[in-house]
Amino acid sequence: MLKNYAIILASGAGIRFDNDLPKQFIKIAGKTVLEHSVEIFEHNSLIDEIIIVITPEYRTLTEEIILKNNWTKVSKLLNGGSTRKESSYIGINSIKDKEANVIIHDCARPFLNQKIISDCISALDEYSAVDVAIKASDTIIKVQDNIIDAVPHRNSLMRGQTPQCFKLSAIKKAHELSKDDNNFTDDCGLVLKHKLCPVFVVEGEIENIKITYPLDIYIADKLFQLKKSTLPEDIPLENLRNKDIVIFGGSSGIGRCISEIAQKNGANVFITSLSKGCDISQFGQVEKFLEKVYCRTKNIDCVINTAGVLKLGKLADRSVSDIRKEFEVNYLGSIHVAKASIPYLKESAGALLLFASSSYTRGRALYSTYSSAKAGIVNLVQALSEELINDKIRVNVINPARTNTPMRYKVFGKEPEKTLLNPVIVAKKSLKVLLSDITGQVIDVRNNDD
Known part of the structure; x- marks a missing residue:
């Protein structure tokens, strides 16, 4: 040949x-x-x-x-x-x-x-x-x-x-x-x-x-x-075996699907969320959870943040406190997770995975704070990937289309299932990104065939 x-x-x-x-x-x-x-x-x-x-x-x-x-x-x-x-x-x-x-x-x-x-x-x-x-x-x-x-x-x-x-x-x-x-x-x-x-x-x-x-x-x-990054097709999820993975926002939706699939493939998964007592808008709580996991495993390979909130309303009609809370979860929360994770991921040459939304490319009326926070996360990932390249930490962001999650159901009510992504598809693509060697990339998940 x-x-x-x-x-x-x-x-x-x-x-x-x-x-x-x-x-x-x-x-x-x-x-x-x-x-x-x-x-x-x-x-x-x-x-x-x-x-x-x-x-x-x-x-x-x-x-x-x-x-x-x-x-x-x-x-x-x-x-x-x-x-x-x-x-x-x-x-x-x-x-x-x-x-x-x-x-x-x-x-x-x-x-x-x-x-x-x-x-x-x-x-x-x-x-x-x-x-x-x-x-x-x-x-x-x-x-x-x-x-x-x-x-x-x-x-x-x-x-x-x-x-x-x-x-x-x-x-x-x-x-x-x-x-x-x-x-x-x-x-x-x-x-x-x-x-x-x-x-x-x-x-x-x-x-x-x-x-x-x-x-x-x-x-x-x-x-x-x-840009939509293309992942190699031959990344087996079996490579997750014995990986130590931390998921913020892992109690429901995409985070829960990631947890379940990772565990089925032999990973050691540690999830937390607001319902489990960890508010990612509070840096100290994020630090504390990661310390707890590390004390148990002496290793953290991957950190994922899927936590977020989505609220509807014109900027002029919402209170400053409400806007601030949404921003603290959707943007500062990702910064908190990233900053607290760096010492552990340096040690393991690991991976950090954050989540954007299809609204990051253009702000949407009634969701101005959500859209702008997601655009900020994309820029954050692109900057961090360069800052952390010498530490061999891979940083990427998943950009899913509209996905069938409890958060979406609470905001939009019932929608035709065929118009929404299956969260299992998003979860599988997310785990393959963690196993890949790419960094600084926006990975689109546009349809259920991805």
Whole structure:
């Protein structure tokens, strides 16, 4: 079986980006663009090795990033050339296999999804060259001297993305035949110029944007806030065996389902809630419960907070004390759980899991305090994941759609069951997140098939 090499091109100077720091080292959602892009391939089970091609001036910074992240698939760090074409060839030429699959990706596209990578590798079973593209939504015009020369029919046009993927022998030959031609910024273009083989097109995603201009950073930041992280499908819940798990809000709803499933799979689960005497709006009570668990187990692997309250009303019509209480539970409660958990999770290199709501993306009338608190939790998770990365603590947030829980029933009354998520589905996804190695991610649970 051929090995799959990912070559990440991170050697661009970012002239159009207009920033002192190259765009691959700009931070978005707590991580550099380089980190986001490398992690996509690090987490893909089909990728065997990752080769990073960089600007020589930033070699030391890149080495620090590699060490910090403990990536296991990065096998080469190469100084790039003065052009994209030259950098691409440096990466390709470093592969000594007689034949292999080569997946070349622009570092400036940190939203590539796992399906596109898998589809490209699958297509290489039949084709020697594969491109990724999406249909053109805008009218494309051909211009000469500021005068429209032609308006090609949009149905035959697509917008190219990366990765571009090849059999090693094909792309090596294309570069060797084009040594003196510097008019290309596209590897597939080299293959087509010399008519080496057909180039198959895998459908891309509109979210797979390239960060080119300063405005793109703001767009990317919002996309990361809304991003749905994809979990590996092969995480067995049996891996929960002997894990020590603490659940705040574990007496009902999603928390109760998490507890029951975890215990069935051999975990040691310790639940508390307001009804059991622990008010998460009181930091001392959170500290006390965690101390109690630790005294018994001498270990805490995972901490989950599902506790929350949901109240209806216009801000102008609610009392300040009522608003404050809701905020103290829904937002400060998560901060209390996170802060009190850190010493224990440092010791175990464990995981913290908080809960948002689909209302975090846009505030909803009559639920302004609830929506804003949930938006705050997402930002809290993204910030904590960066703060705690060197402590090897993973921090994530579950974002379930409307879920069939007692809290929802009390607020909305009876609703058609088919319009609501089964809390068991949310619970299973939550436990798989705890067992995964992802951090700083918003994990959507949108339907009962997730």
